[in-house]
Each structure stands twice: as C-alpha cells, then as structure tokens.
Amino acid sequence: MDQIMEILVTFFLVISGIFGLVGSFGLIKLRDTMQRLHAPTKATTLGVGGVLIASMIYFFAFEDTLSFHELLITIFLLLTAPVAANFIAKTLLIEKADKIALPPSGCDAGWAIHNDPPNLANNGESRG
Amino acid sequence: MFKRLIPHPFLSVGLVVVWLMLVNHFSLGNLLLGAVLGILVPALTGPYWPNKPSVGRPLKIIEYILVVLWDIVVANVQVALLILFKRNANLKSQWIVVPMELTSPEAITVLAGTITMTPGTVSAMLTADASEILVHCLHTDDPEGTRDDIKNRYERRLKEIFQ
Numbered sequence: 001m002d003q004i005m006e007i008l009v010t011f012f013l014v015i016s017g018i019f020g021l022v023g024s025f026g027l028i029k030l031r032d033t034m035q036r037l038h039a040p041t042k043a044t045t046l047g048v049g050g051v052l053i054a055s056m057i058y059f060f061a062f063e064d065t066l067s068f069h070e071l072l073i074t075i076f077l078l079l080t081a082p083v084a085a086n087f088i089a090k091t092l093l094i095e096k097a098d099k100i101a102l103p104p105s106g107c108d109a110g111w112a113i114h115n116d117p118p119n120l121a122n123n124g125e126s127r128g
Numbered sequence: 129m130f131k132r133l134i135p136h137p138f139l140s141v142g143l144v145v146v147w148l149m150l151v152n153h154f155s156l157g158n159l160l161l162g163a164v165l166g167i168l169v170p171a172l173t174g175p176y177w178p179n180k181p182s183v184g185r186p187l188k189i190i191e192y193i194l195v196v197l198w199d200i201v202v203a204n205v206q207v208a209l210l211i212l213f214k215r216n217a218n219l220k221s222q223w224i225v226v227p228m229e230l231t232s233p234e235a236i237t238v239l240a241g242t243i244t245m246t247p248g249t250v251s252a253m254l255t256a257d258a259s260e261i262l263v264h265c266l267h268t269d270d271p272e273g274t275r276d277d278i279k280n281r282y283e284r285r286l287k288e289i290f291q
Contacts, residue, residue: 019204026211035221037250038207038266045245046204068149078200082244082251089252089264102262103223105255112256 005061009054016050019043033092034100041085048077136177140166185289192285199246199281206248210267223252224271226261226278235290236261242282249274 026039052070059067093100097114105111134140147162148154210219226243230236236258243251243263253262268274 019208022208022211026207029211029216030219031216032221034250034252034264035219035266037264038248039211041244041250042200042203042207043211045200068152072146072149078245079241082241085244085250086240086252089250093253103225105225105260105262110256111262112254112258114256 002061005057009058009061012050012054012057016047016054018047019050020047023047034089037085037088041081045077045081049074134167134170136170136174139170143169188285188289192282192289195281195285196242196246203246203248207266210248214267219267220269221267222265222271224263224265224268224275226263226275228259228261228283230283230286230290231258232290233258235286238290239282239286243278246282249278 020043023039023043026043027036030036030039052074056067056070059065093102102111143166144159144162147165148158151158228236228239230239236254240251240254240261243249243261248266248268250264250266251261252264254260255262263274263278265271265274
C-alpha cells in the first residue's frame with residue numbers, strides 16, 4: 001500500500017516538474033507577448049496542480065491528516081490566473097495600441113480600450 | 129430581516145466553508161468565527177454589488193466545473209506540445225472575435241476566465257457594450273471552428289446556469 005502511494009506521489013511530482021519546466025521554457029521560446037501569455041496561464045497550472053495533488057496524497061497516506069489547504073490553493077490559482085492574464089493582455093493592448101492590429105469588432109460600440117460604454121446609466125445589464 | 133442580514137446566501141456559505149478549510153480544523157469556535165465573517169463580509173461589500181446574480185441548476189454548475197477541469201488538463205498538454213514540438217515559424221497565432229449572448233457581468237467574467245484557462249486561447253478584451261469578446265489563439269488553422277467550440281461548449285452551458 002505504501003509502495004503504491006509513493007509511486008502515486010512520485011508520479012504527480014514528476015508530471016508537475018515537466019509541465020512547470022515546459023511552461024517556463026515557453027516563456028523564452030515564444031515570440032511575442034500575447035503568445036508568451038499562453039505558457040504561464042496553461043502549462044504552469046498543471047505544474048502547480050501536480051505538486052498540490054502530490055502533497056494531498058502524501059499527507060493523507062503518510063501523516064493521516066486530510067489537508068484542505070491544497071484545495072484552497074487550487075481554487076485561488078484558478079480564480080486569479082485568468083484575471084492576471086487579462087490585466088497583462090489589456091495593458092499590452094493599451095501600451096502598443098498603434099502596433100497591434102486588432103480585428104474589427106462586429107458591433108457599433110468598438111473595443112473597450114477605444115470607446116466608452118454606450119449606456120452607463122443602465123445599471124448592471126449589458127455592462128462588462 | 130433575513131434578506132437584509134444575508135443578502136448573498138451563497139457568498140456567506142462559501143466564506144464559512146473557505147474559513148473552515150483555511151484553519152483546517154473543525155470546531156464550534158471556528159464555525160462561529162466563520163459565520164461572523166460570512167455575515168460581515170457580504171454586508172460590508174454589499175454596496176459594490178447591487179445586482180444579485182441569478183444562479184440556478186446546481187447540477188449544471190457541477191457539470192460545468194467538471195468539463196472545465198478536464199479541459200484545463202487537455203489544454204495543458206496541448207499547449208505543452210505546441211511549445212515543445214512546433215517551430216515558431218509554423219505557429220499561426222491570431223485574434224478571433226466571439227459574439228456573446230450572455231448579458232450578466234458575472235456570466236461574462238466566468239466565460240472570460242474559462243477561455244483563458246482552456247485550450248490555446250486567452251481572452252483579452254470586450255467590446256465597449258460587452259457584446260463581443262476578443263480572444264487570442266496560440267495556434268489555430270480554423271478560427272471559425274474555435275469560435276463555435278467556445279460558443280457551444282462554454283457559453284451554452286453558462287446560459288443555462290445564469291438565466
């Protein structure tokens with residue numbers, strides 16, 4: 001039983017190491033900022049996730065305590081990673097507004113970095 | 129009275145659960161402290177959150193979470209393979225515009241987050257009237273297909289959850 005648990009823990013640690021490495025490598029290899037944003041938002045999620053799963057299995061199997069901290073870290077990671085990525089993307093688009101060609105938007109209002117929302121008074125509905 | 133004390137019941141329950149997970153030890157004292165937090169935090173942040181989102185169908189929410197978790201694993205593998213085995217010159221990165229039928233800010237937030245965490249796409253921006261979302265694809269040969277995937281897989285489910 002201990003053997004199986006050890007193999008499981010090792011498996012998840014190796015998986016997370018590989019994905020963490022690939023994610024970091026992607027940061028160097030990819031060409032522009034928008035492409036580089038893909039590496040840390042995805043490949044690294046599984047990297048951190050693997051360590052957390054390994055930690056949960058380890059504490060459950062060898063220390064006989066069920067720890068919820070890893071679950072919380074996962075939840076917070078999944079909540080914060082997209083928000084941070086979104087901030088970086090938007091900052092980039094504002095900084096390099098004249099260099100990055102955006103596709104035309106299909107509606108009258110235009111993209112949010114160029115135009116104000118049309119109906120601020122309309123509280124809540126159809127607001128980003 | 130009850131509605132004034134607990135304006136967002138799900139937020140309150142969530143805060144209590146998160147608090148209990150943080151202290152990692154269940155006792156009456158911790159439960160009470162969690163309950164105090166669960167009442168105080170929504171009351172203090174209430175003014176910033178005037179519209180209560182209507183969330184329904186718990187089974188649909190669980191289904192959505194499972195679908196997204198699975199897609200995150202798939203996305204990780206896909207992006208890792210692209211990084212490792214695709215030459216930079218062959219990467220066809222491009223912007224795609226996804227029109228949305230969702231209207232509530234909460235639903236759009238969840239959709240934007242989901243797009244960022246799942247296969248090869250990062251959400252970047254909305255139109256000013258929040259009717260379309262700008263998505264960056266790391267590599268795609270078929271922009272229309274990717275757009276339809278997002279609409280069918282995530283937006284359709286979110287529409288059922290946030291009616």
